[in-house]
Amino acid sequence: MKTVVVRNITRADADVVKRLGALGVATVHEAYGRFGLMKPYMRPVWAGGEAAGTAVTVLAQPGDNWMIHVAVEQCRPGDMLVVGCTTDNTDGMFGDLLATSLMARGVTGLIIDAGCRDVKSLREMGFPVWSKAISAKGTVKATLGAVNVPVVCAGINVHPGDAVIADDDGVVVVRKKDAGEVAVKGEKRQADEEGKRRQLASGVLGLDMYQMREPLAKAGLVYVDEPESD
Template sequence: MKTVVVRNIPRADADVVKRLGALGASTVHEAYGRSGLMRPYLRPAWAGGEAAGTAVTVLAQPGDNWMIHVAVEQCRPGDILVVGCTSDNTDGMFGDLLATSLKARGVMGLVIDAGCRDVKSLREMGFPVWSKAISAKGTVKAALGAVNVPVVCAGVNVVPGDAVIADDDGVVVVGRKDAAEVAAKGEKRRADEEGKRGQLAAGVLGLDMYNMRAALAKAGLVYVDKPDSD
C-alpha cells in the first residue's frame, strides 16, 4: 500500500449531488441500475440522519484513526468522509471530537466500515454517521494509510469525488461521471411513483396497476372460494 495523501481531486457537481440527495438512497440505487449500494450491515448511528455529498476517502489500518485526522484537512464543504479498513474491524474509530472538526469544515457526514462511538453526542450535534458497529473501544494513532485513493467500503469501490447518498435505507455510491444521468433517471422514477402512489391511495390494487394477473395465472396461481375439505 502506498502511503499517500492526494490533495486535489475532481468532485461530482454539487447541484447534481443535491438532486441525488433529494431522491434518497433507495430511488438512487434503483435509478443506478441497482448498483452502488453498500452492504446492509452499514447502519446509521442514529435514526433520521440524511446526507448527500462528494467522497473524500480514507484507507485506514484496523483500530487506528490516524489517517482520519489526516483526511480532515482535505475536506471541503459538501464532502462526505468515507473510511475503509485494510482488514475487518469494529473498534470505535470515530467520535464526537472528530465530528466537531469535520462539521467545522462543512462536511455532511461520515461512512465508515468500522465502529463509531459517542452516539448521543453525534445525534445532538446533528452529525450523521453510518458505521458497521457501535463500540466504545478506543483506537491508536500509529500506522499510516492513505487519503483520497480508491477504497472498498462495505463491499463498494469508492473513488474520491464520487457522489454518496445516505439515509435510513442505507448508503449508495454513484460514480462521478454517472451522477447527472442517474439524477435525471431518478427524478423520472420519482415522478412515476407519485402517479402510482395516487392510484394506490385511491384503492387501485397493485395486482391491476402492474398487470400482474395474467402472469400469475401463467405461473400457475389458482384462486379457490374455500379451503379443500379433508
C-alpha cells in the same frame, strides 16, 4: 500500499449531488441499475439522519484513526468522509471530537466500515454517521494509511469525488461520471412513483396497476373458495 495524501481531487457536481440526495438511497439505487449499494450492515448510528456529499476517501489501519485526522484537512464544504479499513475491524475509530472538526469544514456526514462511538453526542450535534458497529473501544494513532485513493467500503469501490447518498435505508455510491445521468433517471422514477402512489391511495390494487393477473395465471396461480363448513 502507498502511503499518500492526494490533494485537489475532482468532485462530482455539487448541484447534481444535492438532487441525488433529495431522491434518497432507494430511488438512486434503482435508478443506477441496482448498483452501488453498500452492504446492509452499514447502519446510521442514530435514526433519521440523511446526508449527500462528494467522497473524500480514507484507507485506515484497523484500530487506528490517524489517517482520519489527516483527511480532515482535505475536506471541503459538501464533502462526505468515507473510511475503509485494510482488514475487518469494529473498534470505535470515530467520535464527537472528530465530528466537531468535520462540521467546522462543512462535511455532511461520515461513512465508516468500522466502529463509531459517542452516539448520543453525535445525535445531539446533528452529525450523521453510518458505521459497521457501535463500540466504545478506543483506537491508536500509529500506522500510516492513505487519503483520497480508491477504497473498498462495505463491498463497494469508492473513488475520491464520487457522489455518496445515505439515509435510513443505507448508503449508495454513484461514480462521479455517472451522477448526472442517474439524477435524471431518478427524478423520472420519482415522478412515476408519485402517480402510482395516488392510484394505490385511491384503492387501485397493485395486481391491476401492474397488470399482474394474466402472468400470475400463466405461472399457475389458482384461486379457490373455502368450502362451506357443515
